[in-house]
Structure formats: structure tokens, C-alpha cells
Amino acid sequence: MLAPCPSPFNMAAYVLEAARENPGKTALVIAGPAKAQRWRYGEIRAHVAAIAAGLLGHGLQPGDRVLLRLGNTVEFPLAYLGALWAGLVPVPTSAALTVPEITAIAADLRPALVIAGAEVPLPAHPAPVLPEAALHEMEGEVAPQMGDPERLGYVIYTSGTSGRPRGVMHAHRAVWARRMMWEGWYDLREDDRMLHAGAFNWTYTLGTGLMDPWARGATAVIPAAGVKPEQLPLLMARHDATLFAAAPGVYRQMLRQVPEIRAPKLRHGLSAGEKLPEATRTAWTAATGTEIYEALGMSECSTYVSGSPARPAPEGASGYPQPGRRIRVGEDGHLAIHRSDPGLMLGYLDAPEETAARHDGDWFLTGDTVAEGPDGAITYLGRNDDMMNAGGYRVSPLEVEAAMTDHPGIIAAAAVEAEVKPGTTVIRCFYVGPEGIDESHLSDFAASRLARYKCPRVFTRIEALPSNANGKINRTLLRHRPLDPA
Structure with a gap:
């Protein structure tokens, strides 16, 4: 079972605790086909603390919302953690959103600041804009803003059944709850090198590819912008990847081009974001000699059901409830999560009625329909609404x-x-x-x-x-x- 989240608590300080113990260890590799850029834990922590000082120096106050409009660059996690370190509320968004889309989000969010990357569409909104280059000019250091782990930490926008994106509010303690995945899904170890195939600014990458490896003291490997799926096996071998994470679509594209993958240090693959086809799983095992462990989750609670090396999922199933999770499968097959789960969102931004509508008493209704096997294995059947993936x-x-x-x-x-x-x-x-x-x-x-x-x-x-x-x-x-x- 997961121990209670420490208090006082700061998500960024927790994620970068390894910098205190081993500042010279490689925390991040940005891997390209020809060359790689490396960041040590001490360097990451220094940049994050300086960004926190710089943001507060711009007049922002703890609790202010900071809209991140950044591309697939290291500035994305640096700004994200810098805002959290300062007690601000970062709001990561996809660089692919158009001007009308991000304008609608900004109107709903009312950010105090927008941090902007080159050529990333910006909202038509009066909030001041800070270019990403300014992040590297910030100096100094402030102590992390410690506080109640239940306080608002960050907001993620996800498509809602109303037809407009809605803000999902997460507390600082949400990152602590991710420890349930370390054994329940990843088998994450301090000496691991996690290669995540996604871009920096995707929340799947942000959590599985960066926050979790760093919180464990491991090394994160992220492909440089422009890396193609067929180039990923080269990066696995070159950077001694022990874990590989991607969405099923990336697995499919990669395996079509590279039917045999030589990555001697690789222990297994990880998949989330959509249902993993059995044909893709079979092709991966044939190509690498390792397994893929799948996870089921959502923006409101990250992942909560998964297979793992310690408890592989039966054929066709997504896996088992992660140790410490408390879920319920109703008679109609609807999957629900108890409100006591430390990874569950605080609620939808400025939408208490919509938040209440997703609850049945103490249970949050995920909208997923599943089948539960006699041994507790969960098989995903689809959405009980019309959401697409x-x-x-x-x-x-x-x-x-x-x-x-x-x-x-x-x-x-x-x-x-x-x-x-x-x-x-x-x-x-x-x-x-x-x-x-x-x-x-x-x-x-x-x-x-x-x-x-x-x-x-x-x-x-x-x-x-x-x-x-x-x-x-x-x-x-x-x-x-x-x-x-x-």
C-alpha cells in the first residue's frame, strides 16, 4: 500500500530530490540520430530554481496560472517544474492546438502569464507573453514553495462530452500517487534508462517519460524533434534503454519498418493512450524478445489498471488494479475510482456541477466499460459515451x-x-x-x-x-x- 503523501509537500522538489543525492548523474538525454544533449540532475535543479525565482520576479504570485505554449524542447519540463517550484499552477498544452482552440482555453483558464515557444500558436488573450529564450536568462534561486499536498498543483485540458475542452485540476500529491505505477506497471528502478517516444509537451511523456524516472532517480531519454519511428530502435541500443514507452500507434509504425530490434539492455516495453492490438504485442515480442505491459488510465487519474512483470495481464486483458488503487466495476461494467485515490483529480476547473455529475456518491465514474475476470483482471471494452481516441x-x-x-x-x-x-x-x-x-x-x-x-x-x-x-x-x-x- 502507498504511504500517505508527506506534508508539507512540493511536487517539483519531490521530483528533483535525486539532485540533492547525486547531482552529477545524467537526468536527461535528448537523443538524435547523430548526436545527443545531456543534462545532469544538478543542472536541471539549478535551472528550475532559477526559473522559479524569475517567474516570481515578474510579479506572479503563488496560485497564479501559467499557460505553457512550448514545443518539443527541454524548455517545456523546465518551465513546468519551475512554475510548480514557485507555487504557481502550470497548464501544459499541445503545441498542435490552433489559435481558435487555444484562445478558447485561455478564456476559460484566465492565465496570469503565457510562456511561448517559437512558432507555437498563441491565444488572443491579454495575458503577458514570456518568450522561452527568457527562461535561460533567469538567475538566482528560491526555496521551493512547500504547502498542503492537497492544494492545486497543475491543470490539464482534455476533451469533454460537452464538446469543449475542460480543465482537469490536479493537486501536488498527484505525483506521489504515481509511485503506485513503479511496481504496478513499470518495474521502475533507480538504474533504469527510460526511452519515451513521445514529445516533451505530451502529458504521457511528461509523466511516464520524465516525472516518474526523475522521482525514482533514473535517467530519462527523449527523442529529439524530428526523430522518426524507424529510428527509435537505434536510440534504444545507442543509449542502453532498459524501458521503452510509447503509444500503440508508434509501436505499429516502428515495427512495420524494423521487424527485428537489437537492444541488449531492454527489459520490456510500456504502452498507454489507447488499446494495444494483440498483433502489435506479438510483433514486438518477436522483434525484441521482450513483453509489452499495457496500462489503462485517463487525464483525471493517470493510470490505475496495468499489467506488470510481477503480474502480467492475461491475454486480451489490460491488467489488474495497481496495488493501492481502489476501483469498482459496476453490474453494467462501468469502471469507477474511489474519491480517496490520491491520484484522482480535485475536480474540473470552475465546473463544480460537472464534477459532481461524474460522481456516484464516493465513486468517480470514469466513462470506461470493462469486464472483470474471476481473478480480478480488467479487460477494456470501450467508452460508455462517444469519446474518440x-x-x-x-x-x-x-x-x-x-x-x-x-x-x-x-x-x-x-x-x-x-x-x-x-x-x-x-x-x-x-x-x-x-x-x-x-x-x-x-x-x-x-x-x-x-x-x-x-x-x-x-x-x-x-x-x-x-x-x-x-x-x-x-x-x-x-x-x-x-x-x-x-
Whole structure:
């Protein structure tokens, strides 16, 4: 069982505790095909403390919200931890979000500051903007702002069933709760070298690829911007990766190009973000001689069900509740998490009614439908709502539909997650209009309004959207509609 989170507590200070014990150890490798950049624990801590001092020197007060608009660079985790160190509330966001999307988030968030990377779209918002280059000019040091581990630490935006992104508020103690994954999923050790295939500014990378290895005193390896999936095996071998983490889509792309992977130090792979196809798991084992351990989770609570080397999941199952987690599977198969779980969110930002609606007494309703085996193994069956999954990101169909119906040639639209081949799904948009519209034109139109991962990959014109007995779009029927023949 997990011990209670220490108090007083600061998430950034906890994550960088290894810097006090072993400042000369390599904390981060930014790995490219030709060269690598290395950061020691002492260097990371010094930069974080200086950034904290600099942000407070700009007049920010503990509790102020800082919107991060940074690309796939080391400035992302430095700014994130620097804000936490100072008692500020960092809000990481995807660099892929368009101006309209990030403007809507900023209006909801009301940030006191925006930290901006080069060529990353910024919101139309009056908050002052700090260029990322200024982070390296900050000097000095302040002590970490210690306090109640229950206080607000950071906010993550995720797509909601309302069709607009919603802020998920997490306490500082959420990072302490991630210790349940160290044995329940990763088998994470101090001498590990974790290669995570994602970008710095993806929350999966931020947690699994950086925060957890650093909190354990291990080494994080992150691919440099522009590294392709087929180049990842080279990085595994060159940097002695012992663990490899990625979304299923990255595994698929990599294994198509490299059917045999030689990484002598590799113990196993980790997968999250979407359901891992059994064919991908089999191909990985054939390529590496190791296993993939899958995890099920969500922005509101990180991961809570997983397989691990100590307790592998049965075939077809996602795994078991991580030791210390308290979950419930209802008679209808709906998965819920008890409000006492230290990793559970504080609530949705400025939305107490929506927060209350996701609870059944003391239980938070995840929206996932699962089957529980006689030994407690959990098999993921899908969402009990209509949320879609695109490369590990949850996407609301209402958000996609709202963007596409802005097109003058579209009267109505419906977005669903559709399987285009076994184990591979994309967002498919059905639309009603007086005539067919060129697919490349629709793709360009979607890209001007939606982040790349939210854009439909398949467009289908139909005469009318099917509806169910309640008058709502029958998405089940659309999901199972076959693709048009080529």
C-alpha cells in the first residue's frame, strides 16, 4: 500500500530530490540520430530554481496560472517544474492546438502569464507573453514553495462530452500517487534508462517519460524533434534503454519498418493512450524478445489498471488494479475510482456541477466499460459515451462536428472513431450537404480549425444522419458502416 503523501509537500522538489543525492548523474538525454544533449540532475535543479525565482520576479504570485505554449524542447519540463517550484499552477498544452482552440482555453483558464515557444500558436488573450529564450536568462534561486499536498498543483485540458475542452485540476500529491505505477506497471528502478517516444509537451511523456524516472532517480531519454519511428530502435541500443514507452500507434509504425530490434539492455516495453492490438504485442515480442505491459488510465487519474512483470495481464486483458488503487466495476461494467485515490483529480476547473455529475456518491465514474475476470483482471471494452481516441488523445466528436459544420457546404456532420484495418482506427467524419466535397479540401479546412490529431482522416457524404429512438445521432450505426470502396 502507498504511504500517505508527506506534508508539507512540493511536487517539483519531490521530483528533483535525486539532485540533492547525486547531482552529477545524467537526468536527461535528448537523443538524435547523430548526436545527443545531456543534462545532469544538478543542472536541471539549478535551472528550475532559477526559473522559479524569475517567474516570481515578474510579479506572479503563488496560485497564479501559467499557460505553457512550448514545443518539443527541454524548455517545456523546465518551465513546468519551475512554475510548480514557485507555487504557481502550470497548464501544459499541445503545441498542435490552433489559435481558435487555444484562445478558447485561455478564456476559460484566465492565465496570469503565457510562456511561448517559437512558432507555437498563441491565444488572443491579454495575458503577458514570456518568450522561452527568457527562461535561460533567469538567475538566482528560491526555496521551493512547500504547502498542503492537497492544494492545486497543475491543470490539464482534455476533451469533454460537452464538446469543449475542460480543465482537469490536479493537486501536488498527484505525483506521489504515481509511485503506485513503479511496481504496478513499470518495474521502475533507480538504474533504469527510460526511452519515451513521445514529445516533451505530451502529458504521457511528461509523466511516464520524465516525472516518474526523475522521482525514482533514473535517467530519462527523449527523442529529439524530428526523430522518426524507424529510428527509435537505434536510440534504444545507442543509449542502453532498459524501458521503452510509447503509444500503440508508434509501436505499429516502428515495427512495420524494423521487424527485428537489437537492444541488449531492454527489459520490456510500456504502452498507454489507447488499446494495444494483440498483433502489435506479438510483433514486438518477436522483434525484441521482450513483453509489452499495457496500462489503462485517463487525464483525471493517470493510470490505475496495468499489467506488470510481477503480474502480467492475461491475454486480451489490460491488467489488474495497481496495488493501492481502489476501483469498482459496476453490474453494467462501468469502471469507477474511489474519491480517496490520491491520484484522482480535485475536480474540473470552475465546473463544480460537472464534477459532481461524474460522481456516484464516493465513486468517480470514469466513462470506461470493462469486464472483470474471476481473478480480478480488467479487460477494456470501450467508452460508455462517444469519446474518440486519436493517437492516445481523447477527442470529443462534438468538437470535431462543430468545426466541420462551419464549412458552407456542410449542413450537418457526425464524427466517430472508425476501424480502417484490424487494430488501426481513425476519426471519420460523415457529413450532409447538397453535393460531395473534395476530400483534400475538407482536410485543409479541418486543419485550419483543429489540432492535427483531432482532424478526420476519412470523409463520407451521406443523405441524412441516422438517429436513435431518443432523436440523437446513432453513432453506433455510423461506427460500423463500411468504408467506401476505393
